[in-house]
Amino acid sequence: MIFELTILGCSSAIPIHNRFMSSQVLNVHGRLFLIDCAEGTQIRLAEYKISKNKIENILISHLHGDHIFGLPGLIGSMSMLGRTKPLDVYGPEGIESFLNNAFEISESFIGFELNIHVVRHSKYTKIIENEKVIVYSFPLKHRIAAVGYKIVEKDRLRNINPEMIEKYNLSYNQIQAAKYGNDINLTGGEVLKNADLTFSPKRKRSFAYCSDTIYDESIVPVVKKVDLLYHEATYMEHLKDKAKERFHSTTVDAAKIAQQAEVGKLIIGHYSSRYKDLNALLQEAKGVFERTELAIDGKRFTVKIPDNE
Ligand SMILES: [Zn+2]
Ligand SMILES: [Zn+2]
Structure with a gap:
């Protein structure tokens, strides 16, 4: 029973150094959740042989272009390729008008049921529950309304x-x-x-996604002990003032959240274009939280079924 995250893009703002912008796919027991959908997402999906048609839900963190400019294109392609099954898209206020305007102005016809759900960005909320998983959204602090997502396996049978x-x-x-x-x-x-x-059933596996956000300790209880935490780290610590000013985090900020939340593994990403080599970012984060890895386009993170504790 698979629980695997694939990074489709890890750059902030612009595509550079072979890095596309924010997008990831979480595969839970064969069900795919696409999280953020920057420009180029469908190119990466094809490159990494991930079927667009298997995506059931799309979770959008916020409406900055480096997280959503791939969305109308991806949905348009799904329709052109003959998708018939429904698609559910979640995101903060504005997601509906963004998509509807894009389709209307470009005279795009979507040939399947597209359900757009506006997520309240000020409250921890359960947004999806099916027989496999529960998905929660929670507030992030950014320049515009932004939410994080936590995806948790449902209780397994004994x-x-x-x-x-x-x-x-x-x-x-x-x-x-x-x-x-x-x-x-x-x-x-x-x-x-x-x-x-x-x-007893095995412990439930979980993943949380935090991008984009300023350092915010109110995230800690929400992501407590998740197996995988993705937390943005746009800058290194030498630019912590800039990070604060722009409502972003540093490597140390991300690592401090991971440490306090006692997560299994921290994945950092959303790197500023100024960093070509990411090793210094990794080392800086590891200085605070050892179990840190870099998000890199194409990299996969698998969470195994844990032994009972
Ligand atoms: Zn961003
Ligand atoms: Zn942003």
Whole structure:
């Protein structure tokens, strides 16, 4: 059961040094979430052999161009390629008029059901729940309304002890009932307690996305102990004043959030075009939080099913 993030772009503002701008895909059990959609996103999707058609939800953090200018183009391509299944797009206020104006002015016809959801940017909110995942949005502090997203696996079913299946010759229906936490009544009247039949499900895997934002400790409880945290790090610490002025974060800011939230791994990205070589950014972040990696176009981060703790 896959839980994997692929970076499609990691640059801020402009595409440079072989880096496209913000866009990522999270694959949860084969369901794809596209997070931000900068110009060039569909080029990267094709390059990394990720099917546009498998994208079910698009989560937009904010309406700056380096996060959304690829969106009308991607949706237009989906329609031209004959998509029939619905697509859900989430983003802060303005997302609706941005898309509707783009389609209207360019006389683009979208041949499938496009559902645009405006996300409240001031409150931690559950925005999606299906049988696999729950998705939350939460406020970020940026120059315009911006939200982060947290995607968490749903509770898995209990794992059944195979020896017990054999010992009691359990039927398919009994096994399913046990996986859902029920006790089993055997034909002779004996009751098998669920706790004797099954093990606890594995810990749920999670990913949080924070871009773009100034250093903001109110993010910490929201992203507490996620397996993967993506946090923007537009600048190094020598430009911390500029970061503050522009409502962005530094490498140290991102690492401090990761450290306080005790995340499994920090991924930094949204680099300023002034940094061609990213190694200094990585080292600076690692100085605060060792388990840091760089977002690089094409890089994949897989979260394995954890052992029980
Ligand atoms: Zn940006
Ligand atoms: Zn921005």
